[in-house]
Amino acid sequence: LVCLNCRRCEVSRCTVVRRGQRTALNWRLEKLSGDAKGSTAPKAPAASTGPASWGPGMLWIPSELQRPEMMPDDTSGEAVQDATAEELGEHWGAHGVEWAWAHDGLRQNGWLHLRAEGALMCKWGRGRWRLLHAATPPLLLVTFNEVEHALRLEDASRGPPGFDMVSK
Structure with missing residues (x-):
């Protein structure tokens, strides 16, 4: 997955937690590392089972981060000129x-x-x-x-x- 806030690759893990009759899912997001358990390349997403109703993609995210095309593009290395x-x-x-x-x-x-x-x-x-x-x-x-x-x-x-x- 790609983090919606920092735009870096991350690993999303979900664990089922049970306590008596109650069941919950515990989500963990971690930075993607090159350890023995995984590679630094992101994996292809699994086939979609429909729109997610909750999980890491459903976190509240400011509007500016939801639409990356709206963010200032400082990656070109060129200074953006003011209007004359x-x-x-x-x-x-x-x-x-x-x-x-x-x-x-x-x-x-x-x-x-x-x-x-x-x-x-x-x-x-x-x-x-x-x-x-x-x-x-x-x-x-x-x-x-x-x-x-x-x-x-x-x-x-x-x-x-x-x-x-x-x-x-």
Whole structure:
């Protein structure tokens, strides 16, 4: 098996425990080692007997770990570039690439980081962004978790830079 948290190979062992009339299964997860009992190569999974209702694959796992494609890819060795002021345009570019997200408009509960070539990283995973030039200032369309959000830059005279989500 592959650990859903650390993505390393592991061995899953299940032992039946009986106490009087009661029966339970005791699951143990261990790192896969190259000892005499096993090899370092993972074994092919046994034929499925249907969906599991419990066991090591049924542990609660944070959303970010359930969808590895959403995690930042640091394995390429290349530094991920921030979006340039030119990519963000005159209005959005003046305020940078890192933005706080607040569902209630007051308390931050997320963040957006605008990357080069329309790439987006946010609290909820990877996504895409682009400018919609139909309005002035342009709307910033950010898409993550398969949902597109239209963000309108607030008037700078009202205080620190911010945005309103005008469509979801």
